[in-house]
Amino acid sequence: MTLQSKAPRSRLDPEPMARRDWLGLSSLWTMGAALMFGVVGMLRLPKAAVLASPSKKFKVALPETLPAGEAFVPPGRAVAVYRDAEGIFAVSTICTHLGCVVKANAEGFECPCHGSRFHADGTVSRGPAPRALPWLKVQVSGGVVMVDEGTTVPSGTKVA
Amino acid sequence: MNPASTQNNALREFVDNLKSAPRRMYETAFRGGAPTTDRSRSTFVFGNVFLHLHAVRTHRWSLKWTTTVGLGIMSLSAFLITLVTGVLLMFYYKPSPEAAYASIKDIHFVVPTGRLIRNLHRWAANLMVVAVILHMARAFYTGAYRPPREYNWLIGIGLLVTTLGLSFTGYLLPWDQLAYWAITIGANIAQSPREVTDALGITEYFDPGGLQRLLLLGSDTVGAEALIRFYLLHVMILPLALAALMGVHFWRIRKDGGMVRPADADERLSKMKQGETYPVFTEAPNKTYQLAAVVRGKTAVVGRGPENTVPSMPHLFYAELGVMMLTLLACVALSMVSDAPLKELANPSVPENPAKAPWYFLGLQEMVSFSAFMGGIGIPAIVLAGLALIPYLDREKEGTGEWFGGPGGWRLVKLSMLIGFGAPLAIESFAIRFGWLREWFPKIPQLIVTAINPATILTAVYALYSIWCIRRYGSARSGALGLFTCFLCGFLLLTIIGTYFRGPNWVFYWSPSEWPKH
Numbered sequence: 001m002t003l004q005s006k007a008p009r010s011r012l013d014p015e016p017m018a019r020r021d022w023l024g025l026s027s028l029w030t031m032g033a034a035l036m037f038g039v040v041g042m043l044r045l046p047k048a049a050v051l052a053s054p055s056k057k058f059k060v061a062l063p064e065t066l067p068a069g070e071a072f073v074p075p076g077r078a079v080a081v082y083r084d085a086e087g088i089f090a091v092s093t094i095c096t097h098l099g100c101v102v103k104a105n106a107e108g109f110e111c112p113c114h115g116s117r118f119h120a121d122g123t124v125s126r127g128p129a130p131r132a133l134p135w136l137k138v139q140v141s142g143g144v145v146m147v148d149e150g151t152t153v154p155s156g157t158k159v160a
Numbered sequence: 161m162n163p164a165s166t167q168n169n170a171l172r173e174f175v176d177n178l179k180s181a182p183r184r185m186y187e188t189a190f191r192g193g194a195p196t197t198d199r200s201r202s203t204f205v206f207g208n209v210f211l212h213l214h215a216v217r218t219h220r221w222s223l224k225w226t227t228t229v230g231l232g233i234m235s236l237s238a239f240l241i242t243l244v245t246g247v248l249l250m251f252y253y254k255p256s257p258e259a260a261y262a263s264i265k266d267i268h269f270v271v272p273t274g275r276l277i278r279n280l281h282r283w284a285a286n287l288m289v290v291a292v293i294l295h296m297a298r299a300f301y302t303g304a305y306r307p308p309r310e311y312n313w314l315i316g317i318g319l320l321v322t323t324l325g326l327s328f329t330g331y332l333l334p335w336d337q338l339a340y341w342a343i344t345i346g347a348n349i350a351q352s353p354r355e356v357t358d359a360l361g362i363t364e365y366f367d368p369g370g371l372q373r374l375l376l377l378g379s380d381t382v383g384a385e386a387l388i389r390f391y392l393l394h395v396m397i398l399p400l401a402l403a404a405l406m407g408v409h410f411w412r413i414r415k416d417g418g419m420v421r422p423a424d425a426d427e428r429l430s431k432m433k434q435g436e437t438y439p440v441f442t443e444a445p446n447k448t449y450q451l452a453a454v455v456r457g458k459t460a461v462v463g464r465g466p467e468n469t470v471p472s473m474p475h476l477f478y479a480e481l482g483v484m485m486l487t488l489l490a491c492v493a494l495s496m497v498s499d500a501p502l503k504e505l506a507n508p509s510v511p512e513n514p515a516k517a518p519w520y521f522l523g524l525q526e527m528v529s530f531s532a533f534m535g536g537i538g539i540p541a542i543v544l545a546g547l548a549l550i551p552y553l554d555r556e557k558e559g560t561g562e563w564f565g566g567p568g569g570w571r572l573v574k575l576s577m578l579i580g581f582g583a584p585l586a587i588e589s590f591a592i593r594f595g596w597l598r599e600w601f602p603k604i605p606q607l608i609v610t611a612i613n614p615a616t617i618l619t620a621v622y623a624l625y626s627i628w629c630i631r632r633y634g635s636a637r638s639g640a641l642g643l644f645t646c647f648l649c650g651f652l653l654l655t656i657i658g659t660y661f662r663g664p665n666w667v668f669y670w671s672p673s674e675w676p677k678h
Contacts, residue, residue: 046375046389053381076509099348099513100341109658112513114529115343115666124597126530130355130606 056150071104080104087158090147096131201471213410213525217469220474222419230483237487239453260664261505288397292323303560304420310551312412322402329394340506341515349536359606422561441669513664522658530613554636559602576642579651583621587614592668622646
């Protein structure tokens with residue numbers, strides 16, 4: 001850095017980047033960044049951190065007389081629970097297409113909203129559903145069946 | 161003067177002032193006086209905050225009813241009706257799952273005039289959707305999206321989307337069966353990008369669908385959180401967005417030189433009867449039109465005289481008022497004869513069968529019955545992008561301001577209607593009669609069904625047809641005419657199929673009387 005007499009520059013002979021320009025631009029960019037972070041922070045708010053939904057686990061007592069292959073739907077739950085010779089299993093009855101509750105019938109399941117049909121094991125037989133109905137985790141302890149809607153298990157998993 | 165008489169004078173003056181106060185209040189509010197001369201008619205417009213978005217004088221072409229059919233003002237009027245009735249409904253409506261249904265029932269059966277207000281709100285909302293779609297069609301077919309009006313066309317698309325959003329969010333609020341299951345379906349359409357991410361196996365890392373659903377519902381089920389969010393969108397966020405967009409939309413009409421009109425509008429107007437309009441410039445003009453001449457582009461007064469303009473007051477305003485009154489009349493009449501529906505209380509375990517969305521979404525519902533992602537997000541996005549691109553792809557000038565203007569014109573529109581109705585009819589008939597890929601090949605990968613289904617084939621047919629139009633007629637305008645007409649017809653046909661020919665389990669029935677009893 002050379003020591004020169006700092007003659008005041010005129011407007012006709014400006015510095016490469018005027019000091020005021022630099023200050024102005026940096027304050028603009030700072031404001032822009034602050035606004036951006038503010039908006040990002042604001043957008044975080046609507047994304048719920050805690051889901052206010054009822055517990056996914058519930059207990060159910062199957063009727064003694066439930067025939068093999070016939071669905072038992074616990075009141076207020078979108079799950080079909082079955083009991084056959086190999087054990088107990090639960091299939092979700094929420095359509096994988098657009099979330100309507102499918103109805104169990106003799107062949108399997110049918111969806112009232114867009115006509116998806118499923119076989120008894122949950123696989124899609126027709127309609128727009130992209131995936132098979134998931135099987136849900138079941139635990140049996142002393143006649144009481146505990147179904148966990150939040151955990152899926154591979155199709156065909158039956159609990160004795 | 162003695163003090164007593166000064167006091168008397170002051171008192172008299174005070175009494176006089178008091179007497180003339182009402183007149184003075186009126187004069188200060190309406191400074192221009194009665195709109196009886198050209199000058200006071202001008203003041204009437206630019207001296208009024210609500211009217212000054214209008215030009216002081218209006219071109220006679222804009223006043224022909226075939227120019228606009230009043231559809232824009234009809235949309236605005238319907239919005240104003242929903243605004244007023246909506247605020248009234250807010251007096252009694254309670255946005256919580258326990259109270260919402262009961263409060264709507266109260267509004268319908270107990271609240272004085274509640275049923276009429278609710279019916280008006282519902283009919284005006286429906287009318288607004290119809291008017292907005294027709295208004296878009298009018299703007300398209302008269303070439304009103306062309307320079308300098310391209311940006312206003314984009315704002316118009318924003319208004320269409322916001323209008324549909326307002327209607328849809330309002331659908332949830334009664335918390336009846338119809339509402340609950342329509343929102344379940346809507347939220348899952350928002351989640352439907354999972355159809356693709358699941359098939360690719362990347363949902364774990366990249367899940368825009370799940371995020372959209374979570375943002376919409378505020379939870380993983382449709383419940384109190386979802387209701388309050390839809391309520392917030394319906395009464396605050398979307399109306400504010402709509403109002404802001406409307407402000408820009410109206411202001412732009414003015415800045416872009418008013419209504420679109422053909423280049424030779426003036427010559428053609430001179431053949432029209434001139435008797436019933438106020439004479440132009442009955443006195444020496446006190447106002448020069450310098451300010452109006454500053455406005456960018458070709459306006460009524462740049463380079464030619466204002467011969468074919470008339471004062472906006474009364475000509476334009478009476479026409480607008482007439483449309484507003486007709487809209488109100490239509491809404492009141494419809495509200496008298498048809499009540500807004502209210503089904504049973506929402507039951508999360510048993511879907512309404514069939515669960516149908518509002519009528520203007522039934523075309524979409526027909527498409528999602530083949531693939532949730534393509535029908536609910538993919539194709540609507542393609543259509544919106546196509547609409548937004550129209551003014552930037554068609555840069556021609558010929559036929560601007562004419563109904564179905566441009567090469568081919570009305571004949572091309574008729575041909576396009578044939579394709580527009582024929583193609584979906586053929587594809588739907590095939591899919592209804594023979595089923596689709598999944599029935600033939602149960603193991604087929606989902607991505608193939610997502611990519612190849614009646615809805616995507618229909619879109620492809622329309623796109624190919626419009627490319628053929630461009631080649632055949634050698635003009636981008638013909639392609640746009642073909643595509644827009646096709647989409648309008650497809651929308652109409654799919655909506656009709658979804659409304660009248662789909663029954664329980666979304667099975668095809670020739671008539672609702674054939675629906676199985678349940």
